[in-house]
Amino acid sequence: MRLSSPQQDVTRLLVNWGKGDQQALEDLTPLVYGELRRLAGRYLRRERSDHTLQSTALVHEAYLRLVDQRNVKWQNRAHFFGVAAQLIRRILVDYARSHQTLKRGAGACKLSLDEAIGAPEKRDLNVVALDDALDDLAKIDPRQSQIVELRFFAG
Numbered sequence: 298m299r300l301s302s303p304q305q306d307v308t309r310l311l312v313n314w315g316k317g318d319q320q321a322l323e324d325l326t327p328l329v330y331g332e333l334r335r336l337a338g339r340y341l342r343r344e345r346s347d348h349t350l351q352s353t354a355l356v357h358e359a360y361l362r363l364v365d366q367r368n369v370k371w372q373n374r375a376h377f378f379g380v381a382a383q384l385i386r387r388i389l390v391d392y393a394r395s396h397q398t399l400k401r402g403a404g405a406c407k408l409s410l411d412e413a414i415g416a417p418e419k420r421d422l423n424v425v426a427l428d429d430a431l432d433d434l435a436k437i438d439p440r441q442s443q444i445v446e447l448r449f450f451a452g
Contacts (some may be wrong), residue, residue: 304373307373308371308372309321311373315369315370315371329378330360333359333381336378336385337352340385340386341355343424344389350389350392355385355389359388386446390425427449
């Protein structure tokens with residue numbers, strides 16, 4: 298008897314779910330949840346330090362959007378997590394756009410030049426600017442845009 302790997306189980310369940318098997322979706326959820334949380338955590342670590350969206354909420358929103366994908370023919374585990382990475386990015390971009398007032402300086406800490414020179418460098422990610430840059434790259438080379446997105450966010 299040959300045992301299947303977790304990757305094969307995920308692929309099998311994705312294919313069955315694509316054929317309309319709702320039990321496959323229920324069986325799939327616990328197999329992918331941990332990886333979705335890790336993926337969301339990677340995204341959020343690159344966000345600004347005062348971000349109010351938490352990884353659990355991000356995972357749940359992404360999962361709802363994933364299960365709502367009607368026109369996707371799931372190929373395998375990698376395909377599923379690639380789509381998940383794109384959806385998580387979209388959620389963060391939408392969230393950032395809805396909070397544009399923060400980007401324009403609302404709530405910003407004001408420092409004198411002397412204080413700013415001594416302050417540690419902030420490495421917050423501007424997810425809207427990144428999204429715009431990836432969209433621009435996609436117009437030139439869609440494959441490279443996808444590679445950059447997956448490498449940057451999915452690891």
